[in-house]
Amino acid sequence: xxxxxIFWLPAATLLALSGPALAQDxxxxxxxxxxxxxxxxxxxxxxxxxxxxxxxxxxxxxxxxIVVKAVMxxxxxxxxxxxxxxxxxxxxxALARRRLRRxxxxxxxxxxxxxxxxxxxxxxxxLGVMVRAALDERARSGTAAGTGIKERADSALIxxxxxxxxxxxxxTSVLAxxxxxxxxxxxxxxxxxxxxxxxxIAETNTTNLAVVAPGIAExxxxxxxxxxxxxxxxxxxxxxxxxxxxYRGMLADASxxxxxxxxxxxxxxxxxxxxxxxxxxxHRAAE
Numbered sequence: 148x149x150x151x152x153i154f155w156l157p158a159a160t161l162l163a164l165s166g167p168a169l170a171q172d173x174x175x176x177x178x179x180x181x182x183x184x185x186x187x188x189x190x191x192x193x194x195x196x197x198x199x200x201x202x203x204x205x206x207x208x209x210x211x212x213i214v215v216k217a218v219m220x221x222x223x224x225x226x227x228x229x230x231x232x233x234x235x236x237x238x239x240x241a242l243a244r245r246r247l248r249r250x251x252x253x254x255x256x257x258x259x260x261x262x263x264x265x266x267x268x269x270x271x272x273x274l275g276v277m278v279r280a281a282l283d284e285r286a287r288s289g290t291a292a293g294t295g296i297k298e299r300a301d302s303a304l305i306x307x308x309x310x311x312x313x314x315x316x317x318x319t320s321v322l323a324x325x326x327x328x329x330x331x332x333x334x335x336x337x338x339x340x341x342x343x344x345x346x347x348i349a350e351t352n353t354t355n356l357a358v359v360a361p362g363i364a365e366x367x368x369x370x371x372x373x374x375x376x377x378x379x380x381x382x383x384x385x386x387x388x389x390x391x392x393x394y395r396g397m398l399a400d401a402s403x404x405x406x407x408x409x410x411x412x413x414x415x416x417x418x419x420x421x422x423x424x425x426x427x428x429x430h431r432a433a434e
Contacts, residue, residue: 315391
């Protein structure tokens with residue numbers, strides 16, 4: 148099965164949760180995406196049975212109040228976002244760490260920024276940006292003192308390092324927000340649902356559990372969905388925070404390597420100038 152045929156499943160399920168009419172729309176979406184006939188039939192049967200069973204999660208959702216439904220849909224969307232961000236950040240981090248590790252070994256093996264310029268000229272990755280920034284600062288400075296070049300290059304590298312780390316952490320705030328607020332949003336849905344249940348008890352003037360239990364179960368479902376969204380969000384946030392911290396350390400190592408290589412190149416250039424004959428040094432100064 149192709150990947151794009153899988154991503155429609157949460158959306159089709161949310162459509163089906165809203166009622167039989169939208170369940171037909173979900174079946175049309177399944178048919179349009181080209182799912183196999185057996186899987187389409189199984190999904191349709193599951194949705195139909197779930198809608199008829201009032202004590203199933205789908206049945207309780209359909210019987211819930213509009214406010215509780217809104218809470219559940221919001222939490223379901225947040226849960227999907229949490230998983231999507233986590234998977235996307237993990238893949239991006241793995242690729243970035245691999246690219247940075249390869250570039251680090253290559254630059255360390257070259258030992259100079261001049262040959263590294265050709266290697267990293269069109270290469271993607273933060274290390275290539277660092278190398279180009281150091282070379283650009285050296286070219287702009289001309290015959291200025293090496294100490295000033297090092298300081299300005301260090302400042303540029305620090306900014307590149309901070310920007311790369313900040314970009315890698317994009318989206319993790321959604322995990323933190325979901326992990327901290329989802330249980331309370333679910334609790335709000337539960338409180339609202341239980342309040343409606345007590346109102347129904349007062350209107351029917353009965354305390355029969357067969358009448359009271361469905362409304363309370365619908366209300367508690369909101370808290371359950373909130374926990375389903377919050378628990379993975381907290382776990383994923385901690386995993387990503389640790390991984391991004393390790394990536395920050397790799398960025399610091401790469402920046403330090405570029406600084407050392409630039410300092411070595413400047414010192415070797417000064418040594419060559421001091422060792423050059425007077426007339427050669429004069430011509431270099433004239434140029």
